[in-house]
Amino acid sequence: MSKTITIDGKxxxxxxxxxxxxxxxxxxxxxxxxxxxxxxxxxxSCKLCTVKVNGRNCSACTFPAMEGQEVLSETKELIDDRKxxxxxxxxxxxxxxxxxxxxxxxxxxxxxxxxxxxDNHFPLFYPDRAVDASHPExxxxxxxxxxxxxxxxxxxxxxGKDVFAxxxxxxxxxxxxxxxxxxxxxxxxxxxxxxxxxxxxxxILIKRTGYQVPIxxxxxxxxxxxxxxLAKEHLNHGE
Amino acid sequence: MANxxxxxxxxxxxxxxxxxxxLDIDERMLQLVEHVEFDRSPITDIEHCxxxxxxxxxxxxxxxxxxxxxxxxxxxxxxxxxxxxxxINGGLPAMRNHIPLEECLNEAYIDGIGVENAQIxxxxxxxxxxxxxxxIHEVVKIDYYLPGCPPSADVFWKFLTDLIDGRxxxxxxxxxxxx
Numbered sequence: 001m002s003k004t005i006t007i008d009g010k011x012x013x014x015x016x017x018x019x020x021x022x023x024x025x026x027x028x029x030x031x032x033x034x035x036x037x038x039x040x041x042x043x044x045s046c047k048l049c050t051v052k053v054n055g056r057n058c059s060a061c062t063f064p065a066m067e068g069q070e071v072l073s074e075t076k077e078l079i080d081d082r083k084x085x086x087x088x089x090x091x092x093x094x095x096x097x098x099x100x101x102x103x104x105x106x107x108x109x110x111x112x113x114x115x116x117x118x119d120n121h122f123p124l125f126y127p128d129r130a131v132d133a134s135h136p137e138x139x140x141x142x143x144x145x146x147x148x149x150x151x152x153x154x155x156x157x158x159x160g161k162d163v164f165a166x167x168x169x170x171x172x173x174x175x176x177x178x179x180x181x182x183x184x185x186x187x188x189x190x191x192x193x194x195x196x197x198x199x200x201x202x203x204i205l206i207k208r209t210g211y212q213v214p215i216x217x218x219x220x221x222x223x224x225x226x227x228x229x230l231a232k233e234h235l236n237h238g239e
Numbered sequence: 240m241a242n243x244x245x246x247x248x249x250x251x252x253x254x255x256x257x258x259x260x261x262l263d264i265d266e267r268m269l270q271l272v273e274h275v276e277f278d279r280s281p282i283t284d285i286e287h288c289x290x291x292x293x294x295x296x297x298x299x300x301x302x303x304x305x306x307x308x309x310x311x312x313x314x315x316x317x318x319x320x321x322x323x324x325x326x327i328n329g330g331l332p333a334m335r336n337h338i339p340l341e342e343c344l345n346e347a348y349i350d351g352i353g354v355e356n357a358q359i360x361x362x363x364x365x366x367x368x369x370x371x372x373x374x375i376h377e378v379v380k381i382d383y384y385l386p387g388c389p390p391s392a393d394v395f396w397k398f399l400t401d402l403i404d405g406r407x408x409x410x411x412x413x414x415x416x417x418x
Contacts, residue, residue, distance in 0.1 A: 090328070091328075094334075094337075095328075096324070096328070096330065096331065096333070096334060097324065097388070097417035097418045098324055098330070098331065098388035098417070098418045099331060099334070100418075103417070103418040104416075104418065109417060112417075113412060113415050113416070114412075116409075116410070116412075116415060118327075118383075118384040118385070118386055118410065118415065119321065119327055119376065119381070119384035119386075120327060120328055120374065120376070121376075123377050124328060124329060124333075124373070124374060124377070126329070126333065126336040126337065126371060128337045129337075215418075221416075222413065224412060
């Protein structure tokens with residue numbers, strides 16, 4: 001008989017080596033997340049997937065599933081925490097959705113919609129951040145970076161390159177690229193690299209591809225991010 | 240109806256797009272005015288609001304007059320609502336926040352293409368610009384938020400009919416968008 005945990009009272013089977021997130025996704029249970037994608041080593045930085053495991057808060061994407069765990073996810077307390085975390089992500093950067101090419105297809109926005117986030121709650125930082133449009137086909141808008149490191153991991157783990165990294169700590173944390181000049185055009189990033197396509201926000205964009213899908217037909221216009229995320233998971237497993 | 244719900248509206252650092260979207264409720268406006276009367280609003284041209292139930296604020300604050308108007312609304316409205324992206328996070332006007340104010344003024348009034356008689360306006364009648372555009376929740380307490388650029392007519396309709404019918408206002412997934 002397979003090993004099981006419970007998530008919000010529902011029995012979920014798991015195999016050794018799976019995280020709580022892995023087990024949940026396989027069983028069609030959505031736990032909100034931004035910095036996690038199943039194909040990359042979990043990073044556990046966005047904290048959206050925080051769940052209560054036997055009474056303690058843990059990141060579901062990094063915490064191993066173990067026999068008999070009682071996991072709470074969709075509690076009012078955790079949902080409120082997730083909304084606050086998302087609001088912090090919004091106020092720390094410059095997220096002006098109406099002027100962003102990613103709008104409608106943005107995971108940060110999708111999570112915020114899913115959490116019914118209607119306001120920012122906190123004072124806005126309006127940080128001064130640059131745009132790097134030096135590369136002929138890919139641009140970085142640092143205003144929208146949430147430091148999820150998905151581009152860092154995709155570049156290393158899928159593309160076999162080392163184009164991106166996070167530098168600095170705390171409020172000075174920022175995305176850097178692997179070039180003496182500090183410019184994307186001087187890296188070996190190719191437009192077909194996974195790292196150029198993995199960004200959950202509008203921080204890394206492919207040039208000349210914006211606004212191609214009309215309003216009403218974009219990913220999160222009618223479908224919530226939980227459905228989209230679980231459908232993608234099934235697709236990855238050839239179901 | 241004897242006691243209609245009194246609604247005031249204004250556009251601060253906004254483009255009036257939210258007001259236009261509100262008017263997109265079209266013929267439902269006739270149903271609305273059975274329950275609602277408009278106090279201070281671009282719709283009525285009344286200059287100051289008094290004892291209102293609901294205040295709808297479009298736009299963030301970019302100058303001293305915006306702050307005064309916002310405080311007048313807070314002092315006179317039982318329920319104050321941030322309407323649209325600019326009221327909620329400063330919106331597109333806040334994209335000037337990383338450019339020093341002097342540079343903005345120079346670009347518009349001194350160095351801009353086609354500027355004649357170059358001078359930065361400084362009349363006592365003109366409100367002073369704030370160094371940064373701010374969302375309204377940083378200035379006064381806000382009770383409800385209607386996101387969108389603009390919020391659709393259905394958002395206004397859902398929100399106001401919820402309040403009129405005595406329900407706690409809520410927006411379903413389809414009505415929540417930031418663009």
